[in-house]
Amino acid sequence: MAVRFSSISAIEVLDSRGRPTLSVWAALSDGRQVRSGVPSGASTGSREAVELRDHDDARYAGQGVRQAVENVNGPIADALIGRSFSSLDDVDQVLRDLDGTTDKSRLGANAIVGVSMAAARAFALESGQPLWRYLIPAEALPRLPVPHFNVVNGGVHALNNLDFQEFMIAPVGAPSLPEAIRAGAEIYRTLRSTLADRRMSTGLGDEGGFAPEIDSPEEVLTLLTAAISDAGYVAGRDGVAIALDPAASEFHRDGRYRVGGESLSSQELIERYARIVDEFPVWSLEDGMGEHDAAGWQQLTAALGDRVQLVGDDNFVTNPAVIAAAVRSGIGNAALIKVNQIGTVSETLEALSVCRRAGYGAMISHRSGETDDSFIADLAVGSGCGQIKSGAPARGERVAKYNRLLEITASAPELSFGLPPATH
Secondary structure, X not given: OOEEEEEEEEEEEEOOOOXXXXXXXXXXXXXXXXXXXXXXXXXXXXXXXXXXXXXXXXXXXXXXXXXXXXXXXXXXXXXXXXXXEOOHHHHHHHHHHHHOOOXXXXXXXXXXXXXXXXXXXXXXXXXXXXXXXXXXXXXXXXXXXXXXXXXXXXXXXXXXXXXXXXXXXEOOOOOOHHHHHHHHHHHHHHHHHHHHHOOOOOOEOOOOOEOOXXXXXXXXXXXXXXXXXXXOOOEOOOOEEEEEEOOHHHHEEOOEEEEOOEEEXXXXXXXXXXXXXXXXXXXXXXXXXOOOOHHHHHHHHHHHOOOOEEEEOOOOOOXXXXXXXXXXXXXXXXXXXXXXXXXXXXXXHHHHHHHHHHOOEEEEEOOXXXXXXXXXXXXXXXXXXXXXXXXXXXXXXXXXXXXXHHHHHHHOOOOOEOOOXXXX
């Protein structure tokens, strides 16, 4: 199978936060077209692939992406159009060679990832397969993932005083994906009523979760546990569990962690997490320590690694080599996977492969700045990782991913649902 592009182009569009991003279009030699929408993060690791922004203060406060668009329409298109490619790896290698930097900063990771995602769709189209089936690696089985709904936002995702960034509900015990999505939507609705009854704000953060004026993570967890029960579900791993993303790098300063007015050492923060895990049905903890606190990560893994999933994000940045080094160092037991964090689809698939070989879990993730592109839903199914987070069961750019999962479920009823057996 070979893919030949007759055109590749991009335009500047808006993401879900009203910031510019790219929409990339590619046409095959027979005229069929594919497109991709490029996501963009707010809470980012220091080693992520680098977006290219214009820094022209006269437009979008310097956040425009016209240069990235020009790079797609110019040098990238020139390098790809008219050539015959036998694999996505070949396309992505051309993109990396053309950029020539380790962090994709010359052409822009936002330009490169948009083309890579479109190319993956082109290969799926050429093969006559849905995207999720094309993305299945040789050593894995596809699986419908457990959705992790971000229902309370804090940190850089919301204008409140809550230091922990994401509070998610995960219907790990649901019998099917449609029932898991139903549980998420019903608990979200119940939580809204609970907040309204308490005269708390039901305004939304960047990822569609509520952003009430609460500064205590434990108070949020109490509300969530009650909302799960009030909606008619069982709180826990046999029903609906809770996942946390404190995004600790955001409140890690000078070797201390500032949480709710307290200044905690790494050990004190770990002890707080242990109390949370004892008291609440938390099954997964992402970015529990700052990305530069390797010793803290090792202590956290030793303390809680046999009790909960410990997900590296800011410190792993979907980089296969970085994840492999973390495995050797005894840091975490799972990785968050974001396509734009590494910059190409093929490198993302390699990061997932590293996780599988190491026995690490993996969770496919959206970004705070999203489009209606549902690529990550297909990636979650094809990779068989069993986990996805795409924000709340609200707002079109978030729901697009969950609705795509429902479409895949309907079209492929033979697919298993849930966490892979080794993740339980």
